Amino acid sequence: MKKATTLFGILFFVSIFMSAQGKDTPTDYLSKEFHKERRQELRKKLPKNSVAVFFANPVRNRANDVDFVYHQDPNFYYLTGYKEPHAVLLVFSEDQKDKTGTYDELFYVQKKNAMAEMWTGYRLGAEGAKKELGFEHVFNGEEFVNLSVDFSKFDKIIFTDFKDDIRDNKRDNADLYSLVEQFKQKISYKTTTSKIPASDKNIKVASNIDTRSIRMLMATLRQVKTKDELELLTKAVRISAMGQVEIMKAMRPHMSETEVQGIHEFVYKKYGAEYEGYPSIVGGGNNGCILHYVENSKTKLGNDLVLMDLGAEYRGYTADVTRTIPANGKFSKEQKAIYDIVYDAQEAGIAQYVIGEKISTPGQTARKIVNEGLVKLGIIKSVDEKHMYWAHGTTHHIGLDVHDPGASPTFLENMVLTMEPGIYIPEGSPCDKKWWGIAVRIEDDILVTKNGPVNLSAEAPRKSEEIEKMMKQTSIFKTFTLPNLDK
Numbered sequence: 001m002k003k004a005t006t007l008f009g010i011l012f013f014v015s016i017f018m019s020a021q022g023k024d025t026p027t028d029y030l031s032k033e034f035h036k037e038r039r040q041e042l043r044k045k046l047p048k049n050s051v052a053v054f055f056a057n058p059v060r061n062r063a064n065d066v067d068f069v070y071h072q073d074p075n076f077y078y079l080t081g082y083k084e085p086h087a088v089l090l091v092f093s094e095d096q097k098d099k100t101g102t103y104d105e106l107f108y109v110q111k112k113n114a115m116a117e118m119w120t121g122y123r124l125g126a127e128g129a130k131k132e133l134g135f136e137h138v139f140n141g142e143e144f145v146n147l148s149v150d151f152s153k154f155d156k157i158i159f160t161d162f163k164d165d166i167r168d169n170k171r172d173n174a175d176l177y178s179l180v181e182q183f184k185q186k187i188s189y190k191t192t193t194s195k196i197p198a199s200d201k202n203i204k205v206a207s208n209i210d211t212r213s214i215r216m217l218m219a220t221l222r223q224v225k226t227k228d229e230l231e232l233l234t235k236a237v238r239i240s241a242m243g244q245v246e247i248m249k250a251m252r253p254h255m256s257e258t259e260v261q262g263i264h265e266f267v268y269k270k271y272g273a274e275y276e277g278y279p280s281i282v283g284g285g286n287n288g289c290i291l292h293y294v295e296n297s298k299t300k301l302g303n304d305l306v307l308m309d310l311g312a313e314y315r316g317y318t319a320d321v322t323r324t325i326p327a328n329g330k331f332s333k334e335q336k337a338i339y340d341i342v343y344d345a346q347e348a349g350i351a352q353y354v355i356g357e358k359i360s361t362p363g364q365t366a367r368k369i370v371n372e373g374l375v376k377l378g379i380i381k382s383v384d385e386k387h388m389y390w391a392h393g394t395t396h397h398i399g400l401d402v403h404d405p406g407a408s409p410t411f412l413e414n415m416v417l418t419m420e421p422g423i424y425i426p427e428g429s430p431c432d433k434k435w436w437g438i439a440v441r442i443e444d445d446i447l448v449t450k451n452g453p454v455n456l457s458a459e460a461p462r463k464s465e466e467i468e469k470m471m472k473q474t475s476i477f478k479t480f481t482l483p484n485l486d487k
């Protein structure tokens with residue numbers, strides 16, 4: 001076949017393929033109106049005569065020809081709805097005028113490219129970004145180099161300092177690496193101010209560069225969820241709770257940590273969640289003491305407690321739910337003693353997710369209860385004793401990030417935050433051996449409302465007796481058997 005014919009054939013195939021795109025994809029993503037309104041809110045918060053600049057997340061390599069599944073930077077997604085890499089957004093505090101007209105934002109995106117799209121999927125392109133995302137001033141990335149805005153006129157150029165893991169696709173002058181390099185030139189950026197030694201007076205940094213404000217600006221916006229966000233976030237949390245419910249029914253001592261993880265993630269996808277919001281944690285026995293244990297490699301759970309910290313990501317919003325359950329369906333005396341302390345601590349903490357209360361209060365309440373409980377069991381000697389049986393906090397926001405940004409020191413209406421006390425007693429700890437290898441964390445996602453706290457993950461049982469009851473129910477996985485491949 002002649003080359004031209006081949007190319008024609010490919011383009012023909014691509015055009016058919018492309019026209020079929022977008023026909024049957026989820027329709028409950030955030031709307032373009034949501035993103036537009038969020039940019040407007042940001043604009044209101046920007047200092048006078050400033051510009052905020054946002055870059056898409058880098059593509060990260062897994063190995064050789066394979067990249068990790070692309071995940072957009074949450075700030076970028078929040079403001080644009082754009083899910084592709086290699087893009088830059090500029091939001092101006094006031095209208096800008098030049099020969100092309102008046103604008104208060106500019107958006108540079110990946111160019112459409114039939115060949116590239118055949119390999120890696122549909123691209124919106126500039127036209128698509130106009131139509132689907134509601135931007136007025138959208139350009140292909142390769143035009144960014146020609147942007148003629150004089151950045152020296154702004155009092156502040158606000159952006160997040162550059163990550164140093166951005167790979168250069170040398171054949172592409174509109175990849176993220178090139179966009180960043182072009183931007184650095186435009187704003188006379190040398191390196192981060194903090195990295196310049198005081199002794200080096202030759203390095204001049206434009207004085208209007210501000211890489212610090214962006215965190216608080218975006219946190220102020222993102223910490224309180226809109227109605228649309230709450231719908232998606234609630235769905236992510238309920239899906240995750242359902243994963244916990246199904247594993248409670250399915251769990252057996254012969255199962256591996258990997259299989260347990262698979263059951264959770266199967267439930268997520270069955271409900272249409274795209275991903276997990278973070279690597280799933282399934283730790284049996286002593287493995288539960290590793291706070292971010294993601295190997296999940298133990299082959300038999302036996303009679304251990306199994307700590308399962310997982311969250312479905314639904315339309316970008318991620319849950320963060322933890323349950324700890326006995327693999328054999330019944331808490332031992334020691335397991336129950338530890339579990340019930342954590343439960344009581346969590347209950348008392350949740351009650352304090354109240355508008356106006358300090359966000360630090362529930363953690364203090366929970367810690368007091370945990371310490372008193374540990375004294376009662378003789379694991380520590382006094383409530384003031386320094387110990388390592390619980391080394392983490394209880395409370396963080398969730399949203400587009402599993403650790404979503406927050407700015408307010410007190411609870412505000414429509415915040416969603418976790419409440420997650422724990423007790424972890426690794427083997428070899430300075431206490432009676434009977435406690436060794438017991439690790440408990442209970443984590444729920446709490447919505448702050450005018451009428452008090454609402455536990456969005458309440459559908460997954462938390463009380464030890466209720467967990468045991470749920471574990472007696474028949475599982476859909478009981479009849480799910482596969483051929484033995486080892487024979």
Ligand SMILES: [Mn+2]
Pocket residue numbers: 320396418420443
């Ligand atoms: Mn958490």
